[in-house]
Amino acid sequence: MTFNDRIFGVLMLVLAVAYGWGASQFPEPFGGAESIGPETFPYLLAVVLGLSSLYMMVRPDPDNAWPWSRTGLELVVAVVVLLLYAGLLQPLGFIVSTALAVGTLCWRMGAAPLKAYATGLVSGVVVFLLFSFALDLSLPLGVLSFLEVS
Amino acid sequence: METLGFLIDGFGVALAPHNLMFALMGAFLGTLIGALPGLGPANGVAILIPLAFTLGLAPETALIMLTAVYAGAMYGGRISSILLNIPGDEPAMMTCLDGYPMAQQGKASEALAISAVASFIGSLVATIGLILLAPLLADFALTFGPAEYFALFLLAFATLGGITGKNPMKTVVAAAIGLMISTVGIDSTGVQRYTFGTMELYEGIDFIIAIVGLFAISELLFFIEEKAGGGKEKMAVNKLSLTWRDIRNILPSSFRGGVLGFIAGVLPGAGASLGSFIGYTLEKKVVGNKGYFGKGDPRGVAGPEAGNNGASSGALVPMLTLGVPGSGTTAVLLALLISLNITPGPLMFTQNADIVWGVIAALLIGNFLLLVLNIPLVGIFVKLLSVPPMYLLPIVTMIAFVGIYSISNTVFDLYFMVAFGVAGYIFRKLEIPLVPIILGLLLGPEMEKNLRHAMDISDGDWTILWNSGLAIGLWVFAGLGLILPYIVGPILRRRMRVATGAGSSGSD
Numbered sequence: 001m002t003f004n005d006r007i008f009g010v011l012m013l014v015l016a017v018a019y020g021w022g023a024s025q026f027p028e029p030f031g032g033a034e035s036i037g038p039e040t041f042p043y044l045l046a047v048v049l050g051l052s053s054l055y056m057m058v059r060p061d062p063d064n065a066w067p068w069s070r071t072g073l074e075l076v077v078a079v080v081v082l083l084l085y086a087g088l089l090q091p092l093g094f095i096v097s098t099a100l101a102v103g104t105l106c107w108r109m110g111a112a113p114l115k116a117y118a119t120g121l122v123s124g125v126v127v128f129l130l131f132s133f134a135l136d137l138s139l140p141l142g143v144l145s146f147l148e149v150s
Numbered sequence: 151m152e153t154l155g156f157l158i159d160g161f162g163v164a165l166a167p168h169n170l171m172f173a174l175m176g177a178f179l180g181t182l183i184g185a186l187p188g189l190g191p192a193n194g195v196a197i198l199i200p201l202a203f204t205l206g207l208a209p210e211t212a213l214i215m216l217t218a219v220y221a222g223a224m225y226g227g228r229i230s231s232i233l234l235n236i237p238g239d240e241p242a243m244m245t246c247l248d249g250y251p252m253a254q255q256g257k258a259s260e261a262l263a264i265s266a267v268a269s270f271i272g273s274l275v276a277t278i279g280l281i282l283l284a285p286l287l288a289d290f291a292l293t294f295g296p297a298e299y300f301a302l303f304l305l306a307f308a309t310l311g312g313i314t315g316k317n318p319m320k321t322v323v324a325a326a327i328g329l330m331i332s333t334v335g336i337d338s339t340g341v342q343r344y345t346f347g348t349m350e351l352y353e354g355i356d357f358i359i360a361i362v363g364l365f366a367i368s369e370l371l372f373f374i375e376e377k378a379g380g381g382k383e384k385m386a387v388n389k390l391s392l393t394w395r396d397i398r399n400i401l402p403s404s405f406r407g408g409v410l411g412f413i414a415g416v417l418p419g420a421g422a423s424l425g426s427f428i429g430y431t432l433e434k435k436v437v438g439n440k441g442y443f444g445k446g447d448p449r450g451v452a453g454p455e456a457g458n459n460g461a462s463s464g465a466l467v468p469m470l471t472l473g474v475p476g477s478g479t480t481a482v483l484l485a486l487l488i489s490l491n492i493t494p495g496p497l498m499f500t501q502n503a504d505i506v507w508g509v510i511a512a513l514l515i516g517n518f519l520l521l522v523l524n525i526p527l528v529g530i531f532v533k534l535l536s537v538p539p540m541y542l543l544p545i546v547t548m549i550a551f552v553g554i555y556s557i558s559n560t561v562f563d564l565y566f567m568v569a570f571g572v573a574g575y576i577f578r579k580l581e582i583p584l585v586p587i588i589l590g591l592l593l594g595p596e597m598e599k600n601l602r603h604a605m606d607i608s609d610g611d612w613t614i615l616w617n618s619g620l621a622i623g624l625w626v627f628a629g630l631g632l633i634l635p636y637i638v639g640p641i642l643r644r645r646m647r648v649a650t651g652a653g654s655s656g657s658d
């Protein structure tokens with residue numbers, strides 16, 4: 001099967017065309033046009049990417065299998081965990097969000113739940129203390145802000 | 151003799167107590183990174199860059215620490231090759247051939263010690279080569295004009311896949327993607343490009359976020375897919391009984407491997423894998439029938455290991471003198487230089503002489519430190535091998551989050567990093583190499599700047615790009631770099647496979 005490379009080639013061709021079109025929409029720089037404007041280099045790149053993506057469509061490599069079903073779901077879960085981690089870092093604070101995120105990841109990768117979340121909590125506390133006291137860098141405390149020592 | 155003076159100054163920088171301390175820390179961390187499963191050298195150095203910033207280190211200290219990490223990771227990579235028959239990275243593949251049989255015969259600690267000595271000699275030879283060659287190359291590079299630089303960057307991209315690379319067209323796709331990402335932001339004429347009115351994009355995309363995302367986050371996703379969550383079985387390490395004779399026996403192999411590796415590292419497109427492969431093949435040829443290669447010959451450990459480390463020091467030559475890295479890890483070191491506001495290239499040797507020579511001296515000192523660290527502490531590193539990735543990788547991911555968050559304290563960057571991680575996973579599935587993307591991100595602004603300068607000089611005449619003999623030569627080599635893999639690549643790859651295949655069947 002050679003679908004992957006062909007589909008990716010089509011996507012990259014679309015990107016190349018969109019990127020090139022985007023470059024043609026740049027306003028003329030202040031002080032008038034020069035021999036090389038802001039759009040010249042992007043034009044070159046659009047041509048290079050366009051040609052190489054055409055090559056990928058014509059001469060694709062054999063596919064690597066995508067992990068559908070369960071493993072695929074695990075991957076989606078992992079990405080969601082990472083996004084939630086990023087989003088909750090400030091509201092929940094570093095220690096709580098780390099305990100949850102690292103714990104969930106460890107658990108989903110095969111650790112026993114209790115051990116997983118314990119790992120998350122311990123690593124969160126250790127890194128927090130290390131950053132706050134040794135490196136003098138403030139990480140958000142979030143819901144634990146009542147612990148703040150000033 | 152000018153070089154010697156600079157080098158002595160360099161030692162003055164590198165031997166300052168705090169620099170020495172950070173070099174030691176870097177060497178230790180680096181070996182750890184190399185030894186731990188699922189943490190390649192490029193990945194490890196990338197995660198440590200933001201941390202080096204948050205520590206508020208001086209440029210030379212940060213660079214010394216991360217160079218030590220780089221050297222250490224090369225040492226650490228061999229541990230899993232020898233004990234588990236799992237190469238930490240591609241260049242370590244050849245070390246498996248004789249290292250693992252040695253471990254099976256109950257000579258694991260001898261194999262580890264021999265490889266440490268060989269790594270040391272390989273790095274030492276290559277660092278001396280670096281000291282001799284780098285100033286010459288830097289002087290030569292001063293004659294480069296913008297057109298030559300533009301061609302040189304093309305050469306760097308074209309040869310990045312290496313002669314053994316699979317599909318050079320995918321390198322081109324990757325490079326184009328990287329360069330495109332680098333054009334996001336406000337350009338030098340003040341025009342906004344591809345910012346879509348988003349404030350966060352005005353300054354462009356921070357390449358450190360991209361690097362950490364592409365390497366660290368995609369590694370996590372890969373591990374989840376392979377379900378490689380559990381730890382590897384523990385390998386017993388015997389008590390070391392190494393005599394001077396054993397070390398004397400491997401010395402010639404190590405020197406040969408180091409020299410070959412250095413050459414492979416300096417040349418564009420060869421890389422460390424080829425360095426260790428040639429190192430091993432040459433050893434087999436030189437020793438001939440007297441050896442028992444593939445069945446645990448110490449010389450078969452020493453040759454490729456010295457070659458591997460020689461190549462990694464050799465790869466620093468083009469990075470420092472031309473600002474053009476030849477491997478993933480040197481690309482990450484280049485990222486560090488750029489973010490420290492140091493422009494790599496020939497001028498660095500005159501403008502930032504203290505930093506360059508400090509780093510070179512640190513490389514020498516780092517190697518001594520690593521040798522001293524490695525022989526007694528090997529037990530600790532071996533224990534770390536059995537840390538299961540299911541605990542390790544989430545923690546590494548968390549450290550990546552902390553590092554990126556600490557750069558600007560914005561959550562936007564974290565989302566960006568995750569997006570890069572998912573993209574990196576997809577790219578790796580499609581066998582699109584990640585290093586050209588990163589190189590594109592790093593070199594994009596310089597490349598465009600040189601193109602503009604060249605065009606300003608010629609008043610819009612494109613032929614200036616191939617108007618000098620030097621530029622034509624660079625173009626030709628760039629072309630060869632893309633075409634040769636189609637011709638030579640399959641043959642070389644087959645040979646490497648035959649060599650490794652024969653080795654593993656011999657160990658059964």
